[in-house]
Structure formats: C-alpha cells, structure tokens
Amino acid sequence: MGFFTKDTSVPLQPAPPALGPLSRDRITGALDARDMQYGIDDDGDVGGYWDGHLFYFFLLGGNGEFLQTRGRWNRKVGPDQLGRLLELVNEWNATHLWPKGYVRLEDEVVGVYAEHTVDYEHGVADAQVDLQLACGISTALQLFEHLDEQYPAEAAAAKAAQEQD
Template sequence: MTIDPSSIPNFGGQPEPQPQGPAGPVVPDQDLVKQLLDQMELKYVVDEEGDLAAPWEQFRTYFMFRGEADQQIFSVRTFYDRAHKIDEKPQLLESVDDWNRRTLWPKVYTHTHDDGTVRLIGEAQMLIGMGVSLEHFVSSTVSWVRAAIEFDKWLVEQLGLEQEVNDADKPEDDE
C-alpha cells in the first residue's frame, strides 16, 4: 500500500487533498508511517526500542504500535523537553486542563521526575487492529502532528515563555 503524495495535508493552511488508496480498511504499520513522514518532509529516527521518533527543537514525537493483532493500538506520543519546576506544577495543571477541555488532541498530562522537574507529555491513540481507512489514518496522524506543534506554541503563550524561547534562539556572546 502506498500513499498518494498529493494526499498529504500541508501545514500551510491550504485545503487538504483526499488520499487515494485502497477502498477497504488497511492495518497501518511502521513502513506506512515512515512513508507518511517522508512525504510530510519530516526527519525521523528509529530508537533502540524500534519506535519511530520525529525530533523537533523543544520536543520529540513518537509513532508507536502496541498490543496484539485485533487489539493493536497506534499511538502518537509527544515528549516536551522543557523542564518546569515542581512549584510550577499547579499552573501547568491548570493550563493542561484548559487545553484538554478545548481540544480533542493531543491529551496532555504531566510527569514528575525523581529530580523534581516536571515535563509534559501529549498523546493521541487509534485502535487499528481490525483495520482503518487509509484516509482516516493519514488525516488523523497529520492532525495529531500539527496539534503537538500547536500545543507547544500555545503553552509558550499561556505561560509567557516567549522571552525564554527568544533567548534560546540567540547565539551566545564570545566575550
């Protein structure tokens, strides 16, 4: 099974073409996701556990298949790298709750590490074991990637982190 390149939604706000593929359900696999990422012109790696990961500057998005045959789940999980202090967790939870109420995906939650830092994780899942339409799989995966990017931008605005982001983008002085 292949994905028609004209079927890949772009990130520029143009109308989304419809995928041309098999008429019946398909069971997506890692090769299909690689093909989709290639056509979206996104770089990716395969980690030591065999999962696909697309790295961005402030986060990594993983494309994972879990479960057995007819109960298999496709999960798109984004790990946001920005570390927050434990005393910021109430504000983070308030922001994450607001995001989760307003949007369908990714659903975002906090993870507190042993060192007391708090990081955010976003996740969307689809049951694929019995097959799904290629159009549904492609449009959902692309939408989830877009939403993961949008969440990071939204959080920066919500928490007033623009200066921190701008500072990180500036080259260091060699004085």
C-alpha cells in the same frame, strides 16, 4: 415497503477496498511522503523532532492496532510550577478535543506530554495514517505553543539552546 424489507431492484454497491493493517512501515511511509526527518530507536519506535519537541509514533495494543502520536514539550520548568502547569493542561483538555495533555514530575523538571491515539483494529488506509500523524503533531504543537505563551523565558532559553546545536 417496510423498513426491514429488502428492495432487490436497487443494485448493490461494490465493496470498498480492503484496509491494510497498521505497521511501522506504514508510519514511515507517511513521513517519507511528506519528506519529514525521523529515526528509529533500538526498540523499533519511530520518532523525531518537530519545532524542537520530541515526538514518537507508537504501535500499541495486542496486535499493534493502536497508533499513538506522543510529543513532549521541550522546556525546562521546575517542580514549583507543577500546580500551574496542571491547571493550564487541564484547561486545555476541557476546551480542546485533541490532543490529550498530561503533566508528570520528572526529577527536577516538570514534563508535559501530548498524546493522540486512534484504534485501527479493522485496518487503515494510507491517507488515514497520514491524517492522524498530521493531526497528532499539529495539535500537540498548538498545546506546546499555548504553554510557551505562558512561559516565554523558558521558551526563549530552549530556542537559544536549539540554535547552538
């Protein structure tokens, strides 16, 4: 039988279930299923704190088909450390698949962010939403822990401030 010859003796497999569109309700449903605490801001974005770091879950793209988990390292590091943080985050990006990390100078501090973005243009299953949220949060926390090891005083100061709140 040739490569392109259809063998009609093999029964066709049933079509997989249709995938639903990505939505804010699907995101909050996944977080609720894990009993995770979150809020919704004035723009309708879902966000919360994990290990003291602020995370948001954005719907991006023309039809909200991209799910992006974005976390910010919650440490106060001065602009004099911009070069060192760029090196650390670039090394991370070169040796880790997720998340993408980047560094920005923000007034008198250096902000470090982690992002994990997935395209669900053709729909998504609830299990996929859950998996990608877990992946985005956990890998971002790994990056932030790596940075905390390089900046132990800043990490200790942030954790002490957190305990006072």
